[in-house]
Amino acid sequence: xxxxxxxxxxxxxxxxxxxxxxxxxxxxxxxxxxxxxxxxxxxxxxxxxxxxxxxxxxxxxxxxxxxxxxxxxxxxxxxxxxxxxxxxxxxxxxxxxxxxxxxxxxxxxxxxxxxxxxxxxxxxxxxxxxxxxxxxxxxxxxxxxxxxxxxxxxxxxxxxxxxxxxxxxxxxxxxxxxxxxxxxxxxxxxxxxxxxxxxxxxxxxxxxxxxxxxxxxxxxxxxxxxxxxxxxxxxxxxxxxxxxxxxxxxxxxxxxxxxxxxxxxxxxxxxxxxxxxxxxxxxxxxxxxxxxxxxxxxxxxxxxxxxxxxxxxxxxxxxxxxxxxxxxxxxxxxxxxxxxxxxxxxxxxxxxxxxxxxxxxxxxxxxxxxx
Amino acid sequence: xxxxxxxxxxxxxxxxxxxxxxxxxxxxxxxxxxxxxxxxxxxxxxxxxxxxxxxxxxxxxxxxxxxxxxxxxxxxxxxxxxxxxxxxxxxxxxxxxxxxxxxxxxxxxxxxxxxxxxxxxxxxxxxxxxxxxxxxxxxxxxxxxxxxxxxxxxxxxxxxxxxxxxxxxxxxxxxx
Numbered sequence: 241x242x243x244x245x246x247x248x249x250x251x252x253x254x255x256x257x258x259x260x261x262x263x264x265x266x267x268x269x270x271x272x273x274x275x276x277x278x279x280x281x282x283x284x285x286x287x288x289x290x291x292x293x294x295x296x297x298x299x300x301x302x303x304x305x306x307x308x309x310x311x312x313x314x315x316x317x318x319x320x321x322x323x324x325x326x327x328x329x330x331x332x333x334x335x336x337x338x339x340x341x342x343x344x345x346x347x348x349x350x351x352x353x354x355x356x357x358x359x360x361x362x363x364x365x366x367x368x369x370x371x372x373x374x375x376x377x378x379x380x381x382x383x384x385x386x387x388x389x390x391x392x393x394x395x396x397x398x399x400x401x402x403x404x405x406x407x408x409x410x411x412x413x414x415x416x417x418x419x420x421x422x423x424x425x426x427x428x429x430x431x432x433x434x435x436x437x438x439x440x441x442x443x444x445x446x447x448x449x450x451x452x453x454x455x456x457x458x459x460x461x462x463x464x465x466x467x468x469x470x471x472x473x474x475x476x477x478x479x480x481x482x483x484x485x486x487x488x489x490x491x492x493x494x495x496x497x498x499x500x501x502x503x504x505x506x507x508x509x510x511x512x513x514x515x516x517x518x519x520x521x522x523x524x525x526x527x528x529x530x531x532x533x534x535x536x537x538x539x540x541x542x543x544x545x546x547x548x549x550x551x552x553x554x555x556x557x558x559x560x561x562x563x564x565x566x567x568x569x570x571x572x573x574x575x576x577x578x579x580x581x582x583x584x585x586x587x588x589x590x591x592x593x594x595x596x597x598x599x600x601x602x603x604x605x606x607x608x609x610x611x
Numbered sequence: 612x613x614x615x616x617x618x619x620x621x622x623x624x625x626x627x628x629x630x631x632x633x634x635x636x637x638x639x640x641x642x643x644x645x646x647x648x649x650x651x652x653x654x655x656x657x658x659x660x661x662x663x664x665x666x667x668x669x670x671x672x673x674x675x676x677x678x679x680x681x682x683x684x685x686x687x688x689x690x691x692x693x694x695x696x697x698x699x700x701x702x703x704x705x706x707x708x709x710x711x712x713x714x715x716x717x718x719x720x721x722x723x724x725x726x727x728x729x730x731x732x733x734x735x736x737x738x739x740x741x742x743x744x745x746x747x748x749x750x751x752x753x754x755x756x757x758x759x760x761x762x763x764x765x766x767x768x769x770x771x772x773x774x775x776x777x778x779x780x781x782x783x784x785x786x787x
Binding site: 289569 | 642666668673674675699705708731732736744758759761
């Protein structure tokens with residue numbers, strides 16, 4: 241007679257250091273092998289969308305800061321692009337250039353956290369500290385510009401809250417020169433580290449068709465080998481003026497679409513962001529950054545769905561206006577929310593320890609998942 | 612690459628009455644209105660048609676249209692009766708690079724629409740969110756539970772325009 245077997249349920253979170261916030265994963269195990277993963281979310285739910293309905297359009301911007309709090313600039317950017325589309329206003333070139341520079345600096349800062357914590361979660365403590373040291377330079381640049389280090393409320397509808405500091409251009413150039421060699425340092429320290437590769441290569445392989453069907457975007461989708469980047473695909477702001485490449489997963493040390501590929505795409509993207517900053521920093525035109533800010537933001541009746549490339553993927557704002565000063569409905573399509581849905585698919589057949597590596601490689605921010 | 616009018620024509624030819632209208636008045640992309648009971652068939656067709664290939668659902672959003680009659684109930688709070696709840700589907704084709712928006716409207720007192728979860732997996736959590744926030748029932752969804760609110764939330768659907776904060780949640784005062 242065969243022995244009776246049954247699966248075991250293990251609860252991971254809501255308080256677990258590697259869930260980057262409060263996320264509960266219900267793991268169904270057979271021995272140490274994952275049969276199924278069920279994420280339970282909502283612990284950080286603040287009902288952003290309900291709040292937004294009683295705010296005026298500019299008042300919503302600080303709330304967008306608090307969704308993906310590691311990439312607040314990009315969140316502001318996505319929102320103001322959507323509202324400007326609804327209003328049909330043109331923004332001065334100076335504003336556009338500064339916005340692009342800020343968004344790319346933010347992308348680097350966000351990727352630094354993603355890469356650092358990905359390593360940290362699976363035991364590499366030192367690179368985390370190195371990366372946070374570099375991120376500090378970017379935060380200082382932001383602090384110098386708008387006074388805040390994490391939640392900026394910097395991009396306003398039609399303009400910016402502050403003009404850049406007279407030293408900003410010089411310091412940004414210095415940062416670019418300083419930062420480029422540290423990517424090599426990161427590669428030596430973590431990317432091509434044998435232990436790190438053992439933990440991430442061939443783990444959590446995401447085939448391309450699954451990725452598209454699940455709506456994955458950003459480094460998660462590009463890690464699976466498709467060069468899909470909204471900055472190129474559906475250019476917003478002035479991204480069509482810059483040359484940059486779209487890195488994709490090549491399966492250098494394992495299979496295309498594994499955790500290592502998603503990790504490495506982020507490393508390569510930082511270099512591309514540096515390239516964009518270099519191209520954008522010199523031609524910043526003179527001008528007033530607040531000249532196009534409307535006195536009263538009151539869009540005509542209508543709807544808009546506008547998407548921008550956040551460090552984590554496609555950040556979409558679906559805004560319905562009924563012609564009033566406050567939005568009738570805002571729906572946010574957060575990249576983390578959609579990418580997190582992949583957990584169940586990616587973890588099947590792997591070990592418990594791999595769940596952490598996979599979650600780190602998806603790079604979620606719970607503030608945005610739960611909104 | 613097809614524009615929304617061409618897509619509308621193709622759908623109209625295939626589905627006839629279930630494709631209701633195309634709304635081109637809005638400042639941005641046109642919206643095709645579809646019968647809520649046929650949305651899954653339309654979705655399947657859009658995904659598999661050679662010239663359309665809508666392989667990705669960008670976002671699915673529930674909306675309270677608030678177009679019913681507003682009546683005051685006994686304790687002077689406004690309640691909406693009648694009207695519709697809507698679901699918007701923003702689709703996009705990774706390979707053919709075109710986009711389209713679909714919309715279904717369902718009656719507020721009995722909001723039901725077919726699920727598109729089996730066509731685009733993205734819809735799984737988005738439909739759960741629309742159910743959680745608006746109480747729209749997606750037929751044939753495999754796991755339609757609340758997602759952002761607590762599983763035992765009994766005070767209704769928060770994003771409806773006539774939602775009222777409850778006084779108590781599981782015996783605890785709100786706000787505590």
